[in-house]
Amino acid sequence: MNVLVLGGYGAVGAHLVRLLRADGMVARAAGRDSTRADVVLDFSDVNGYEAALNDAAVVVNCAGGEDLRLAQVCASRGIPFLDISATTEYVQGLEKIAGPVLLGVGLAPGLTTLLAVDALSGNHGPVDIMIGLGSGEHHGPAATAWTYHLLGQRFPDPDGTTVRNFTGPVRFEVPKESGYRPARALRADFADQHRLTREFGVPVRSYLRLDSRLATAGLGLLTRAPVLRPLVPKHLPGSDKWVALARSADGSMRWAAGRGQSLATAVVATAAVRAVVAHPLATPTWIHEILELADLRNILRDNQITLNY
Template sequence: MNVLVLGGYGAVGGHVVRLLRTDGLSALAAGRDAGRADVVLDLTDLDGFEAALDNVAAVVNCAGAEDVRLAEACAGRRIPFLDISATSAYVQRLERVDGPVVLGVGLAPGLTTLLAADALDSHRGPIDIMIGLGSGEQHGAAATAWTYSLLGQHFSDPDGTVVRNFSRPKRFEVPSESGYTPAAALRADFADQHRLTREFGVPVRSYLRLDSRAATAGLALLTRAPALRALTPKHMPGSDKWVVLARPAHGPARWAAGRGQSVATAVVTAAAARTAVLRRITSPAWIHEILRIADLRDTLRDNGITLGVDNSPR
């Protein structure tokens, strides 16, 4: 049986296919480019997508296509559908699909979700999630478009107030081993903060920063004037270093760091796909319901990702 990877030759999908094949699974890259795809597929053609599901054990969506009908088609055949999207409204629609859907299978949400769930197991209090990305990394088009789509948009805070994306800066201390310097991060609408808040009954808030302070400041400016987005440079200053951190109000923070956001996303996604193939999933589940951070420790290490616990004062 095959794992069908939508967008399987893209920035994330290409790594997912490689990792699954390294583990001995049959992974097929799906997309419109006949020169790069194992399965030529236009995701706007639902009949063609249905036909491509024959002999498929799981589908991983790395294409950036946020069409719930794809998940519903898989659910109708009891095929697990895994999605790396961080878009809150889309993820909430996926949570209502009647079938095996796995959510939050990337870096953020995904690794952030696992770190926060681990912290919440020990300290049932408010959690701040900080996502620090490398602004110099050449992301896929879908990742860049998603970030810019948040400009000027609003979402609900756990306290009931309305928050504008890339506002309300908060300073985060990060371990020196992460290669990141301490700096302010901005509130951002990552889907797992809403799920964790509902599930654990405590405020969980997500913040985003880039390794370039100038680029982070640019997001704060653009969110108040989204029309200026056209002026953003094609190549941002910064590196490919990333760090994610879940900081409880009481107790040590959990963190992970590495290089290459796309690779990190793929490592977590491939691990979730392997789990979905091996166990029976019948209804929508978040990654922390099928995996623990301890389950990924060796896999993360083997792919150059460092995990740690930070007991330093806030």
């Protein structure tokens, strides 16, 4: 099984390549850097990309670029295309592609999606998703760019109003075992909240916090005054601990926690590759349509990620 990992030597891609190889798959890291890539590739060169797909059975995009052509080329050849991106506009574009595309392949959306679906299975009321990220972790440029892209942007709420990113703080009680303290989280535009709201017919809302309360407050300030962004220090206070939870209307929670969001994203992507190999796709599909939380129990445990549901 040959898997082509776009951005395969980046923050997420390097973990994914390692995990896939440990699974017995042939994983090739693709990118521009000839000293680190197994396949030297400029993703803007469609002809070069076409050639790189000749022996690929699955493609996973960890490069951070949001070029729909990459998915379209794969779809035209019947090659499953998996993407770890969280940007709502891009995900909505992927949903319209005619071919095998898997969406929500990561920590958020991805693991958060599965937590929320499990919460929705036993409740008919609203579900709140909260993702806490370690502000002290070294992230790839794509993750940083995604965060800054949200500053000042608005997105639709299930009640018909519009919400500005990093506003509307809500307090979340967090299990002590997660390594996080109870604190407020801010609304953030993760793509799975829109999909799940449509699919289940109940409000699903996403929230984001950082493990540093100061850093979380900084996001709220920056969304109101983006001109202050150049003043943000390169290294923020905090750790690499993350937590993801889904809270039902009755207060019950499903949650997962670990260290290193890049590793967590790669772990979920590895499980997704396995699922796609076992159950080939024909159309754009969300991760919860082929995986459940129970399917991730072992691979999460093997990578020191706690799961409670």
